[in-house]
Amino acid sequence: MRKRRTKVACLLLSGAIGIGGVGFLPQAEASAAAKSSGTTSSKTVPQIIAQVSPSVVGIIGEVSSEYVDEWSDYGGSEDGYELAHGSGVIIRSNGWIVTNAHVVDEMENIQVVTSEGKSYKVREVYSDPVSDIALIRINVTGFKPVKFVSSNEKTLVGEQVIAIGTPVSLSLRNSATLGIISGLNRAAGAEYRLIQTDATINPGNSGGPLVNMRGEIVGINSMKFAAVDIDNTGFTIPAGTVQYIVDQLFKQGEVIRASLGLGLEESFSATVGLPSDDPLTVTEVLSDEAAAAGVKEGDVLYSVAGHRITALVDLNELMKTYSPGQTVRVLMQSGGDIVERKVVLTSE
Known part of the structure; x- marks a missing residue:
């Protein structure tokens, strides 16, 4: 309520x-x-x-x-x-x-x-x-x-x-x-x-x-x-x-929800409901698993397990198909380079 x-x-x-x-x-x-x-x-x-x-x-x-x-x-x-x-x-x-x-x-x-x-x-x-x-x-x-x-x-x-x-x-x-x-x-x-x-x-x-x-x-x-x-x-x-x-x-x-262990922020377009292909921005690294994968604050998240992610709600929907402990591939931009990382999912 x-x-x-x-x-x-x-x-x-x-x-x-x-x-x-x-x-x-x-x-x-x-x-x-x-x-x-x-x-x-x-x-x-x-x-x-x-x-x-x-x-x-x-x-x-x-x-x-x-x-x-x-x-x-x-x-x-x-x-x-x-x-x-x-x-x-x-x-x-x-x-x-x-x-x-x-x-x-x-x-x-x-x-x-x-x-x-x-x-x-x-x-x-x-x-x-x-x-x-x-x-x-x-x-x-x-x-x-x-x-x-x-x-x-x-x-x-x-x-x-x-x-x-x-x-x-x-x-x-x-x-x-x-x-x-x-x-x-x-x-x-x-x-x-x-x-x-x-x-x-x-x-x-x-x-x-x-x-x-x-x-x-x-x-x-x-x-x-x-x-x-x-x-x-x-x-x-x-x-x-x-x-x-x-x-x-x-x-x-x-x-028990699976999580990337990251704080993420949507673009302005996604927040107000405009059609957008903008990626999510990492605002915080919350899990040891994400840190071990090399993810850093300020990195940009494009896709998870081959699925393009432009809104937090879409990531939540995708995470329904996973469990903590599983590993997913994420496509990111880090330091100006496009990189693929393997992240072990944690629980929220």
């Missing part, structure tokens, strides 16, 4: 703020494009909602004591209670639910409310604020898990999608809004690429699913831009990133 607001506020210099949806400010028939890719569906919007909605839950809890003052600055709760809420989606039949990290990180005594109105206490929480993904578990079995899209490459701009969640109030849980995929591979101030949608995402929708017309989860809704003259500009964490994070949380309870 707090970290998400800071990040997006820095991005939107026109005065817009990002909202994630924890109850306050921080949040179809297949399209012609989808048909051209060979993905068609005979299901209607009501059929898709009926299929997925039973797997979507509301999440509510008390605001942690250390965040009460900050939370109150953003309006608090309409009913006077210091509560926050969001959304989640069931991914395992034995009670595992995925949501946003910012939904649960500053909550205590968290409860899950199912579509039929049953309430369960959350027993376990695993959170990754960097990706804004969290796993929570309730001690109940027999749930119907959702199905994620097999590959985000199947998600197309213009494809019709449905957002399901708990906007504004827990009494509005399992509300659905309809829209399209507005854009793909958006940076939007996040660590990883996001999906942009015009399906309405209101405070409280965070952690809920964005669903395609095959009933598959395209991603987990995370934030939106909100300001005068800005309408329906929401962002969703793609299914591929969600599954990458969830797999690590299941295996080890945390996300």
